[in-house]
Amino acid sequence: MNTLNIDIKSKAFTTADKHTVTVIEDLQFKLSNNEFVCIIGPSGCGKTSLLNIIAGLDKRFSGSVSLSEAGTQFKTSYIFQNPRLLPWRTVLENIQLASNEQANNDTKIIQLLQRLGLADSLNSYPHHLSLGMQRRVALARGFYRESDILLMDEPLVSLDPPTARKARTLLIELWQQQARNVLFVTHDLDEAIELADRLIFISSSPSHVVADIKVDIARGERSAKNIEQFKQQLSSQRTDIAHLM
């Protein structure tokens, strides 16, 4: 995929009592070269709004989300902040439906689910799963679908540390297999440093980019210790964003 230019001049909402609240203002960044970018910002700053705009779900903003090569289209996978599974479809069906392939590769789905610890829940309905399990199904759905950009809105909350670890490994693996741009919203700085090529820090609303930091640890060397060190360094060097950590 070529470069994706995100340039949001302003995104505003009208509240029930007719006030206009500007949530995003002059937020710009670029995505290219199958980057893995983590977005970090306070609760309520507009991260979900941003992803919705990029996914094309929200068209009422001023600014643009465009590819450098005009005219080309990109396909998104979006793992929402809550699972958003179809309650009347089983786990397997939910994943199948989200794919844009003609024929579904059920073995691949089952493999994915197995690695997420859901091998037994293939034919369960979402209502019969715990919330953490539903989130994992949503993960599998997002992973399974082939796309040019993968949007993830705090996908790993509500998972116990071992499961979250497994999910992270899987994510990186899949991303390396099928290279694409990833936008990953998280509140967990450790997680962000472990996963990302770049960290984008966003201010509270009306939000804009306050820091865009390259994670320069090689992928093989992102041990707990190195991550901790990077964090220390970051907080000592960038006191301007300390309040966001």
Add this chain to the structure above:
Amino acid sequence: MNTLNIDIKSKAFTTADKHTVTVIEDLQFKLSNNEFVCIIGPSGCGKTSLLNIIAGLDKRFSGSVSLSEAGTQFKTSYIFQNPRLLPWRTVLENIQLASNEQANNDTKIIQLLQRLGLADSLNSYPHHLSLGMQRRVALARGFYRESDILLMDEPLVSLDPPTARKARTLLIELWQQQARNVLFVTHDLDEAIELADRLIFISSSPSHVVADIKVDIARGERSAKNIEQFKQQLSSQRTDIAHLM
């Protein structure tokens, strides 16, 4: 409140294809003396099911949840795993409705919301808030209501670290003001050690208690360093529960 005996012989669900799955089996523990207990266990092990049973929402289980002094009733506050706000009520109304007082103390509600960073959203409807903000409203609702036991199902996920920190401080403060038993489900061991008197580790389902550990750091001394140390110690001493951390 006197001692609460939780003794669940078995909790089973029937799946859509008529299978019976036992989720909890022989899970016992006691709550007394206004303890703060954190529950830690893998995703899908039955933590939410357990809280539902204690809250009296699920009566189809074998076993009992009883007070040592028979005949007395207890009032619960329950902060669910998702916000569960009434969409057609504003933030303020949602909190007022949940209270069992005759007259509402709006100043107290506003104070609570202020401390959770929601001072501006008093009259917003839940749909107009970000998910993290909705969770904070649910927190405020649970905190505001006077109760004998406070159940919390991963209440602080989806919050950025500063906000989560504030919420934890507030929680401890309120708990010390209005002493009551607290059951707090979390996947975050650091958080658990910071907050709890006791940690209860639960196995994967059919779940039971695998470890019941007293956190013996004085409340004033739960610094990041001390917590890290406690964690180290725990994982080296209790290798049997290392897979849960």
Add this chain to the structure above:
Amino acid sequence: ASTPNEIRISVLQFGTINWTLQTILQNQLDTKNGFSLKIQALASSQASKIALQADAADMIAADWTWVARQRGNTADYLFAAYSSSAGSLMVPAQSTITSIDDLANKKLGIAGGALDKNWLLLRALALKNGQDLDQQVKKVFAAPPLLNQLIQQGELDALINFWHYSARLKAKGYREIIGLHDIIRQLGVNKTVPILGYVFRQQWADKQAHTINAFLTASRQASDLLCSSEQHWQAILPLTRTNDPSTQQLLRKNYCAGRVSHFQQADIQAISDIYAILANGPGGDKLLGSVKQLDTKLFWSGKPH
């Protein structure tokens, strides 16, 4: 439950009986004859039957066929003859149909459904002539006003309708092929019998015989007034609901011709004969129920039973 000397009667607002009743009221014929009349106007003849059942009316108007059938069901209704006006078979002026023998394969509109007495008697007559109309015509059952409209749109070749609907067609130049009384005559009963009458409960009649007779007298006086006095006719003209003078004239003519001045043993005999024809003819068992013989006690004799 009505006060002494009071008659509560339920009739169609624009029905011909209402012409008579309004004339009674306008000329105080009720008080003059020693009773008081309360008219409840209703929008359908079924409604008046419900009113009688519900005891909300003392008297309604109905055919003797209906009364006979109800007596079979142990309802003790009595019948006092009122009018012999009857429906007829009508065709457009330029129609090729000249007698009932020409009806085969034609589209025939029938008011009142398959159990309408006009239709049943027409069938009986045709059968006598060796023709089974039920098989041979294309029957169209529908609501009377709708049928009148349809024949004017050319959707029907012929139509048997109730008399005031037929009269309206006649005023528009439609041709009468045969009337009910001609049918009856051709079936061998040589008398113009009443069709429509006042109907009331026997129980009530037993207590109110005097009032009923006074009412019947008033009714006859009113009808005579309408037929003899232009002024009285003008007074009820709005009830005919037509502005066309020729239709008004035809309606009046038919109304007057249908008056029943005497109701005697001969009438009862004739009706019994017609009853027998109906009962033994096609569809008659459904119209009249299982009773093959007319219960002649249903006719009001002028005194309590």
Add this chain to the structure above:
Amino acid sequence: MMNTTPRLPFLQPLLSLSLLIIIWQVLASTLNTVVLPSPLLVFDALIAALSSGELQHHLGITLYRLAISFFIAMLLGTAIGVALGRHQKTNAFFDSWLVILLNIPALVTIILCYIWFGLIETAAIFAVVVNKLPNVIVTIREGARNLDEELLEMAEAYQFGPLKTLSQVILPQLYPYIMASARTGLALIWKIVLVVELLGRSDGMGYQIHLFFQLFDITSIMAYTVSFIIIIQLIEMMVLQPLDKKSQRWK
């Protein structure tokens, strides 16, 4: 779905009504039959009926009957609907009663009501209620079956009690079902009132319309119909749509 409120809320209906009237006029003048009188003729008849005061009289009476039976049917129907929707056993028992009540021809219930109570106002209103009630019950029952269990659990955990649960949790969720019931209900009741009045009242729109039918006076039937539709359109614009807007404010 966009929540754009048009600046001129009356413009849209006006335009669409004009279009309808034009279509009607064109149809009427091409067909040229007594059965489809032109809008102008109907309008004249409407004015005539109004100036004679007849229309107001009958319309008033019909609206009175409609209002009373509407409220009784909606209240009772919502209550029973919620009860049946939430209690599977009660529902299993009464389901066939409901099917019967739904499918008894209006004719039968109306006659029975008149015969039992006499030709009085109560009978008429009772007959209408009996005919509308099962429809409300069935619709609300579907709604009550599909309530959000999470919110109900919340209400239970926070000990809302039956009254608060009903008013704060259940009824807001039933809102679309109640509105569907109300909108189709006004229409259904109006149609039943027509039959009820035909079979045993001496006034009201049903009585009048049937008289006109006997004379095949379609113009007057249309005039009466138009007057009623105007009333309902006003109710829609003055009551139901503002209610919609208010209750959907949170979306």
Add this chain to the structure above:
Amino acid sequence: MMNTTPRLPFLQPLLSLSLLIIIWQVLASTLNTVVLPSPLLVFDALIAALSSGELQHHLGITLYRLAISFFIAMLLGTAIGVALGRHQKTNAFFDSWLVILLNIPALVTIILCYIWFGLIETAAIFAVVVNKLPNVIVTIREGARNLDEELLEMAEAYQFGPLKTLSQVILPQLYPYIMASARTGLALIWKIVLVVELLGRSDGMGYQIHLFFQLFDITSIMAYTVSFIIIIQLIEMMVLQPLDKKSQRWK
């Protein structure tokens, strides 16, 4: 809500029906009027009508009309209802048309259909559809207005396309509205068919019932009604309830 499936699914309806028949019998024998014949009398009439073959004939024809118009009205109504519920502007424009269509008396539409098409089957079915259609539209529209926007966004993000979105996301959410429409719809159509047949058909239940009504033969009316209700009760037990169960499996 408990999902306890009773072991004997036919026991409950049987019990409740027996109770109803007992109440009926008691009422009939205390009132002792022709207007409320006892169950036994009605049963006799039913047997008689069956053995003459008449009932089957008329019932068959009515069911045929009912089935055709039911499916047309449901399909068309759901399509239009979804369109209006999702497109606020289209709805603002056509809303008043809908109000008009809802509130035209059945009498008027039926007469117009008969006059225009002649007294033919198409006219009858068309008249029924015109009477039922707006009810379906209004109910489905309420449902379409209250769809879960989160799931719709999901469908859009995952590029479901219109067809998949309709079948996988929208229709399952409309299910309760469709069922409410279907249940009240069968009843409504049956009532309209009765009037349609009364005004211009030479067969069918409505035609027959009206004949009986002219003779004031309530027993036969009841017998015909009972036969129809049995059919509907069978549809309810054989089609609608299993459908309910199947489609609610995921709960």
